[in-house]
Amino acid sequence: MLIPLANDPRDYAWGSTSLLADLEGREASGRPEAEVWFGDHPGDPSETADGRTLDRWIADEGAASGVGEPLPYLLKLLAAASALSIQAHPSKAQAEEGFAREEAAGIPRDAPDRTYRDANHKPELIVALSDTFRALAGLRDLDATRRLVATLGPGAAPLADRLKGADASLSAVIGWLLSDGAAAARDVIAAAVTAESDEFAAELALARTLEAAFPGDPGIVVALLMNLVTLQRGEGLFVPAGVLHAYLEGLGVELMAASDNVLRGGLTPKHVDAAELVSVLDPTPGLPPVIVPREIAAGVRRYDVPVADFALLAVSPDEDGVEVVLEGPAIAVATAGSPAVRALASEDVATLSPGAAVLVTANEGGLRVTGEGEIFVALPGH
Structure with missing residues (x-):
C-alpha cells in the first residue's frame, strides 16, 4: 500500500518564512516554518488520509503490511533562516543509561531541564535542497583553531592559553566556556566581532551574525572551534553520536534515528547541561563528515x-x-x-x-x- 502522509510545519523561531512555502508552491503563512516531520515519532506523528496519526495506523493495521513495529527513523524537511542550537547526541548506550537515570529521578519527560526523553541514539543526515546549506559540524583542526584565535588579540588570551600544548583538551575548553568561562567568553566575542582575517573571514563574519542574534552567548566561542561547512545542493552531512553540530541556513532533507535526545552547547535559551554535554562529546578534531551520494542504478x-x-x-x-x-x-x-x-x-x-x-x-x-x-x-x- 501507499499511505499518503501530511503534517503541519513546526514554528520554531529559527525557521524560514519562505523556504517551505516556495518548495511547495503555496503562499507563505507569515510565520516561521522550521520543520515538517514524516514519521510515527510520538512528538509529532504524521497524519494519514483517514485522519489517524501514523503511529495509530501502524498499531491498528501495520502488521498486515509488514509495518508491525515503530519506524526506526524520522524523515524531515528542514528550513533554517538562522542558527539552530549547537548540539550533540548520545550513543545508544549513553541514551539508555541517561534515560534510566532521569526516569529513576522522576523528571517529567516534557520538563524543560529533561535531557534524555527516550532511550535511543540520534545519528542524523542532512542533504541540501537549497543551492547551498550552511552548517557547523565537528571540531576544527587544532593548529587552524590556534591561528584563528591568534587573530583575536589580547582579549582571547585565556582561550589561547587553554589551547596551548599537545595535551590541549577541546572537551575541557568547551566545558569551561559553557560554565566557569562565561565572562572570558564575552571578551573573546568582543574581540571576534572587530577582528579581521583573510583566512578566517567567513568564521568571523559568522561570529558577528551570531552575536547580533545571541548577545554574549558562550556558544559563539564554541562555534569558533568548529568547522564551518557549506554544502552544495545534493551533498549530505552525516552527524554521528558525540559530534557537535549546528545548522545555520538553508533548506534540506533530514533523516535521523527516531529519537529526541539533544544535549545543547549554546545559541539557545533552552537548557544547557555543560557537564552532560562534555560526557558524550567526541572531542576529536577533523574534517566535517560531508557525504557525496553513490549512484547505485541509473x-x-x-x-x-x-x-x-x-x-x-x-x-x-x-x-x-x-x-x-x-x-x-x-x-x-x-x-x-x-x-x-x-x-x-x-x-x-x-x-x-x-x-x-x-x-x-x-x-x-x-x-x-x-x-x-x-x-x-x-x-x-x-
Whole structure:
C-alpha cells in the first residue's frame, strides 16, 4: 500500500518564512516554518488520509503490511533562516543509561531541564535542497583553531592559553566556556566581532551574525572551534553520536534515528547541561563528515551512512522511469517536479508534488518512479 502522509510545519523561531512555502508552491503563512516531520515519532506523528496519526495506523493495521513495529527513523524537511542550537547526541548506550537515570529521578519527560526523553541514539543526515546549506559540524583542526584565535588579540588570551600544548583538551575548553568561562567568553566575542582575517573571514563574519542574534552567548566561542561547512545542493552531512553540530541556513532533507535526545552547547535559551554535554562529546578534531551520494542504478543515488537505523536514496527518473528496490517500510517525499510512484506489489499509484509524502508498506518490495522530478526515499539501513 501507499499511505499518503501530511503534517503541519513546526514554528520554531529559527525557521524560514519562505523556504517551505516556495518548495511547495503555496503562499507563505507569515510565520516561521522550521520543520515538517514524516514519521510515527510520538512528538509529532504524521497524519494519514483517514485522519489517524501514523503511529495509530501502524498499531491498528501495520502488521498486515509488514509495518508491525515503530519506524526506526524520522524523515524531515528542514528550513533554517538562522542558527539552530549547537548540539550533540548520545550513543545508544549513553541514551539508555541517561534515560534510566532521569526516569529513576522522576523528571517529567516534557520538563524543560529533561535531557534524555527516550532511550535511543540520534545519528542524523542532512542533504541540501537549497543551492547551498550552511552548517557547523565537528571540531576544527587544532593548529587552524590556534591561528584563528591568534587573530583575536589580547582579549582571547585565556582561550589561547587553554589551547596551548599537545595535551590541549577541546572537551575541557568547551566545558569551561559553557560554565566557569562565561565572562572570558564575552571578551573573546568582543574581540571576534572587530577582528579581521583573510583566512578566517567567513568564521568571523559568522561570529558577528551570531552575536547580533545571541548577545554574549558562550556558544559563539564554541562555534569558533568548529568547522564551518557549506554544502552544495545534493551533498549530505552525516552527524554521528558525540559530534557537535549546528545548522545555520538553508533548506534540506533530514533523516535521523527516531529519537529526541539533544544535549545543547549554546545559541539557545533552552537548557544547557555543560557537564552532560562534555560526557558524550567526541572531542576529536577533523574534517566535517560531508557525504557525496553513490549512484547505485541509473537515476538512483544512495547516501552511505554507518548506521543500521536508516538509509536515504535520491531518485531522479529519466523518461523511461526507474525501479527502486526497497527492504522494509519506506517513506518517499517529493522535492521537485511531479513524479509518480507505483508500488510494485499492489500497483497503488500516487503523483507527488513537492513536499508531499507517502509511506510505502514493507510488503510492496519497491517502487517504480516515473515522470519529471525528484524524490527522496527513507528506509531502514542494513
